[in-house]
Amino acid sequence: MEAARNEARFNNAKYDAAWAIRFRPEPEAARTRPGAHHVRYAARHLVIDEGDAARAVYEVLDGGVILFKLLPDGRRQIIELLGVGDVFGLAVGPVADVAAEALTPVRLAVFEPAAVDADPALRDRLFARLRAQMCALHDHALLLGRKSAQERVATYLMRLVPGRGGLACIGAAPGNAEVRIELRMSRQEIADYLGLTIETVSRTFSALRRANLISYRKQDEVVVPNLCRLCRLTGAH
Amino acid sequence: MEAARNEARFNNAKYDAAWAIRFRPEPEAARTRPGAHHVRYAARHLVIDEGDAARAVYEVLDGGVILFKLLPDGRRQIIELLGVGDVFGLAVGPVADVAAEALTPVRLAVFEPAAVDADPALRDRLFARLRAQMCALHDHALLLGRKSAQERVATYLMRLVPGRGGLACIGAAPGNAEVRIELRMSRQEIADYLGLTIETVSRTFSALRRANLISYRKQDEVVVPNLCRLCRLTGAH
DNA sequence: CGCGGACTTGATCTGTCTCAAGTGCCGTGG
DNA sequence: CCACGGCACTTGAGACAGATCAAGTCCGCG
Incomplete structure (x- = not known):
């Protein structure tokens, strides 16, 4: 069968999977970007619509943003x-290929195309960040296609647990104490992110709760009593 | 219902979708890359394994490559x-996040990390290309999540029809004459790319053939008599 | 000619979607 | 302070697309 096909090739150490997403900047992080101006938007503000002229490149300084089609x-x-730290607005042609919406109240740095053209160091920073996002997208394609x-x-x-990116989940990491996660997304948004329906997401949360893998009162404030136990359900281990 | 939710926001002109993939270089294209050495691999050769040390960045000069997890x-x-023109090997950390395998016999340009560090113009080229691939990946996430x-x-x-990238499918483009496509992928590879099983892929090809949307004798040489009719089934129109 | 691998086709199963009620919570106004 | 509405979420029942399991069929190659 298909599943058996590549089993031999598998090696546990390879699966370092997702990078954590942070909606709040580190306290010591720089809060402005030279050469850019800065904007704030309320949650739900549509920053870029699909098909808009590609006017600028954005970096998230504080808060969360979703890109969708x-x-x-x-x-x-x-x-x-x-x-925080992620960038968007980097389409190929003159037109945005995805829409961007503020998930939370956000603070963004806005880089004009001219500024990007003039500043190789900035391009390198954007490049580096894009590479990271590319890896996250690779992981997400695996999720959407096969999980x-x-x-x-x-x-x-x-992915929403800070400090659990990269190799953190290989073996029993220290700090298995309970972790609190603020989702900041509605069930519908989670469904649209995970390629599911809202009902399936809701049922899955309920099932995880019933199994004591998570708990919550407000539905977007989740407590995970044991990260490793949850991590075992990701399919990556 | 979910479907109705965003209907109002839809605008046909936005959906320019996929970029074409070419497995053969343009005849006039440059066939070497200064500062890189060049390698050839047979079809199926594993160029990078997931978890390998990130040794180099590659550009496809001729042929096709698949990245998988x-x-x-x-x-x-x-x-x-x-x-042709696509790049890979650009992970974030010191370790490859995906495996790369030659789909056809390939010719690759290999850029050592030192060469990349030393050459801003090269970085800019890689950056530009990565942006294009990012857009393709965005489209693919839509496919995997919702189609x-x-x-x-x-x-x-x-996606395999050259010259049909970008806005080509908006309205009746010229050149509706029949088009020949060489898939270069097995049914299993197509299935793994599209997040389906081999049986579903096979059945779908058969159904498209029965509906006269495509025809083929060898199963990887497909003829499309009317592109626009096929394009209407992509969900993007 | 006969073998093997890739593909196709059929029959059945199942995870997720769809459709349809609930339920709970929060904010508003009486 | 409480009734009311609205919205997001949950839950249930049934349908269905695609997965799974199991034969075939086709075709290239020795």
Whole structure:
């Protein structure tokens, strides 16, 4: 069967998977970007619409942003979930290929095309960041193409745990104490991000809760009593 | 319902979708890259394995390459399908985040990390290319998250039609004459790329053939008699 | 000619979607 | 202070697209 095909090639150490997303900057982080101006938007503000002229490149300084695409019949896919440090607005042609919406109140640095053209150091920074986002997108493609609903939700939750990026989940990492996660996304947004329906997301959260893998009162404030146990459900281990 | 939610926001002109993938260089294209050495690999050669030390950055000069990830139980997702001009090997950390395998016999330019560090112009070229691939990946996330099997296969076929990238499919483009496509991928590879099983891919090809949307004798040499009719099945119109 | 691998096709199963009620919570106004 | 509405979420029942399991069929090659 398909599953057996590549089993031999698998090596556990390879699966370092998702990078954490942060919606708050580190306290010591620089809060301005030379050569850019800065803007604030309320949650839900549409920063870029798909098909807009590509006017600028943005970096998230504080808060969260979602990039999404729509199909004519209204199906929506949230393509990237961006936190502090992530960049967007880097289409190829003169037109934005995805829409960008503030997930939370955000502070953004706005780089004009002229500024980008004039500043090789800035380009290098954007380049480096894009590489990181590319890797996250690779992981997300694996999730969308091959993971079950439960694996998707578990993976999603793990991505929101700061300090658990990269190799953190290989073996028992220190700090298995309970972790609190603020989702900042509605069930519908989570569904559109994970390629599921809102009902399936809701059912999966309920099932995880029933299994004591997570708990919550407000539905976007999740407590994970044991990260490793949740991580085992991501499919990556 | 979910579908109706965003209908109002939809605007047909936005959906320029996929970029074409070419497995053969343009005849007039430069065939070497200064500052890089060049290598050839046979089809199926594993260029990079997931978890390898990130040794170099590669550009495809001729042929096709697939980037893929595996899950421990053997599930495979082909993350990117690369043709001439595309680049890979740009992970974030010191370790490759995806495996890369030659899909056809390939010629690659190999850029050592030192060469990349030393050459801002090269970085800019890689950056520009990465932006293009990012857009393709955005489109692919939409496919994996939200499209039906038939839409996936139709989208896949359209991506392999040269000159049909970008805005080409908006309205009736000229050149509706029949087009010949060489897939260069097995049914299993197509399945792993589209997040389906081999049986579903096979059935979908058969269904498209029965509907006279495509025809083929060898199963990887597809003829599309009317591109626009196929394009209408991609879900993007 | 006969073998093997890749593909196709059929029958059945199942995870997720769809459709349809709930339920809970919060804010508003009486 | 409480009734009311609205919205987001949850839950249930049933449908269905695609997965799984199991034969075939086709074709290239020795």
